Amino acid sequence: MKKYLLILALVASVFAGTYDDSYKTKEDFFMNGDFLEIVRFDSLDFSDGSLNENSEVNIDLISSKIQEYIDKEKSIKVKIIGHASERTDNHNENVVDSDVYANAIQNFFRTSQDINETIQNSQDFAQDIADTLEDNNISKDLLVIEQRGSKDLSYATGIYDERDLSNRVYVTMYVIAPVDKDLDGDGVLYSEDKCLGTPKNIKVDLLGCPLDNDKDGVADYLDECLDTSIGVPVDGEGCPLDTDLDGVADYKDDCPGTMQGLSVDIKGCEIITSLNLNFDSRSSEIQKSTESEIVEFAQYLKEHPQTKAQIIGHTDSIGRAGVNMILSFDRANAVKAALVAEGIAQDRLVAVGRGELDPKETNRSEEGRLINRRIEVKLLK
Secondary structure (H helix, E strand, O other): HHHHHHHHHHHHHHHHHOOOOOOOOOOOHHHOEEEEEEEEOOEOOOOOOOOOHHHHHHHHHHHHHHHHHHHHHOOEEEEEEEEEEOOOOOOOOOOOOOOOOOOOOHHHHHHOHHHHHOOOOOHHHHHHEEEEHHHHHHHHHHHHEOOOOOOOOEEEEEOOOEEOOOOOEEEEEEOOOOOOOOOOOOOOOOOHOOOOOOOOOOOOOOOEEEEOOOOOOOEEEEEOOOOOOOOEEOOOOOEEEOOOOOOHHHHHHOOOOOOOOEEEEEOOEEEEEEOOOOOOOOOOOOOHHHHHHHHHHHHHHHHHHOOOEEEEEEEOOOOOHHHHHHHHHHHHHHHHHHHHHHHOOOEEEEEEEEOOOOOOOOOOOHHHHHHOOEEEEEEOO
16 A cells, blocks of 8 residues: 555656746746737747757747837837757657656656756757847847746657757747836827827827828828818828829819820810911911911010920811821921021920811811911920
């Protein structure tokens, strides 16, 4: 009977060691702290006694993630826990965890690596990760190192599939919930602030968000057009969209899609004007009675030195279409030459012929044909 009691006592002592509370740190910070988020990363493998290649990639990802939270001015702590394995007395035998091992007494009496050595190994593994994080510009003040030795064996106390699975490091990031105070200095406490990180000296609403008085989705301090009408689509600077870039906002533009470079009126439509010039049928000669139109238009161009002009000649439908196309071009060139004679630079003028393609009136009457023998001008920016 005493023999059985002794065995039971030994078994109890073995399993009691499995469920100690040594996992808790000396500080209750990580056990009972108030955290906004806890980010657990994949374990880092030290199966060969050093960080393997796959885990080297992982540590770079971990560093980037931690830096991301630092850049967002989050208050964080990073816990690094090192683990190490034990060795059995029989190198040809794999030993599974004691909770599934058939004979707990036999498992208890196995010789193992010196406990101090496993603790040192787990400390070295964790310190190696901490040093790498510091090399990646993560402040040492953010790091908390803990060694667990062989207290939390991962799979085996020996070799499993040629990997020592208990040699590993876990990294966990704790995002600390701030005390209820005004973190960004906007006058709104953290618990009520919906827009944390507002730049200093920016006016905010009761929720701590930058004011947007015209309700266009762009905060006033970024808004170049503070009085945009409600419902009007805006660009990133808070100004009404102007898709065709003609200087007239889309919501006011009666002629969307205007070709770039054309001068437009207040409705966004290209400015086309007709010079009141008379041409005899089949002639490109400017009549003396209409020369005042040339002088007046030349004066306009002098007063608007940035403006260019496209001069478009037209004809009636009398005669062959090909001949009329040439005639319309000759009329446009005649007007261009007259404007140059008035002191307008040639590079500000473009002559175009449209022949009989764009009649303004019917060509079935003399009055209509007279109107169709015309010069139109498009103003260019």
